[in-house]
Amino acid sequence: MVEEKKISMAVIRRLPRYFRYLSDLIKLDIKRISSKELSERMHITASQIRQDLNCFGGFGQQGYGYNVEYLYDEISKILGTNKRFSCIIVGAGNMGNALANYENFARRGFDIIAIFDVKKEKVGTVINNIKVMHMDILPEFIKTHHVDIAMLTVPNNKINEVATQVTELGIKGIWNFSPTDLRLDNGTIVENVHLSDSLMVLGYRLKESRENHNH
Amino acid sequence: MVEEKKISMAVIRRLPRYFRYLSDLIKLDIKRISSKELSERMHITASQIRQDLNCFGGFGQQGYGYNVEYLYDEISKILGTNKRFSCIIVGAGNMGNALANYENFARRGFDIIAIFDVKKEKVGTVINNIKVMHMDILPEFIKTHHVDIAMLTVPNNKINEVATQVTELGIKGIWNFSPTDLRLDNGTIVENVHLSDSLMVLGYRLKESRENHNH
DNA sequence: TAGATTGTTAATCGATTAACAATC
């Protein structure tokens, strides 16, 4: 049995950021970068970068720094962007619509293969080439198609019910757009977006900065 | 001069969560709650709740706990949900559309007063009773209307330009939906949503949990 | 008064930063 060190959430949440900056460096045709240079671009310490990367392996070279393309590939592998994830959207409202039309997800390995809704008038319509189906078909669909992730954009009062349902049907990943904190016992992985929390924090910070400028 | 203790971001980001749980308690007609009971509901420690709340004041009573309605009101005041924020959306694409249709924002004090886009075919259309105007009108609009927050749902390659523009026009708060990390020198407050970062973290965690179950 | 629970101080834990030996 291989000894696995536990990676902290703080590190994990920085990975997509490294990924983005490295992707930018490639576009800028920059071939190598030191932790110091990268730290200046990202506004974090060089120490943190080296610590973070060394959770996963020694990707650099003393006296040289990091090869941009190699490091990008390694982080891609860590994040699993080289793998593909099958996703469904539940809730064909405005947010579901927006997600279905996001071309970037497919580029990052997340394929949206179906959209579900309870409203009869939505069923049969097509959003960005993806058919909208009725919720009644969901169990049958999941039996016949492998689904990794359910993106839930249902009204808040339906979220627990829908989350429980998709979990019981075997889906292991939930991307939750409702304000409710989902708590599912079985090993389901949940990422919350909580848009209104983010907006309220913005409001708070704005109010604070005003008060500090006035007094 | 009043001595002001600096509130950490960790605490600030938990405030909307307290707000939500208290709002739920009110709906459940629960009048009082102890930090212990609340800690069980929220799955955080009672210590943390008491520490967090005491950053802002002593809202409880020894031997009794917290009065739900009173605590809710106090957190509302802290968050500024009793104040109103004027918002504009820049970018009338699918995400801009979804935001414009979110009824919850207005309930929380965030009024969307206008939507802007560069595309001529969008200009003049109405989304959820809000008129879409051309970007050319933006400077004039901001001169004649007070705007607190710009919600930016423009393509990633336009984000820096648009963010700079709204900042120079005097807007102090930006809700950023692009993957780019905005960095604006003048005291602009930025909240990033970074949807694809969240999705990539979900992908990573999903991949990890699978690997841990297999070996 | 006795019991409960806060507000607050002290202890612990974890994450970030600094330092430097290893090495390309």
Added chain:
DNA sequence: TAGATTGTTAATCGATTAACAATC
């Protein structure tokens, strides 16, 4: 070889948790 920069250990900082005196 000399210079640069990593990988990694040690020090610091901040956030979380525990403990308990204050008090309703």
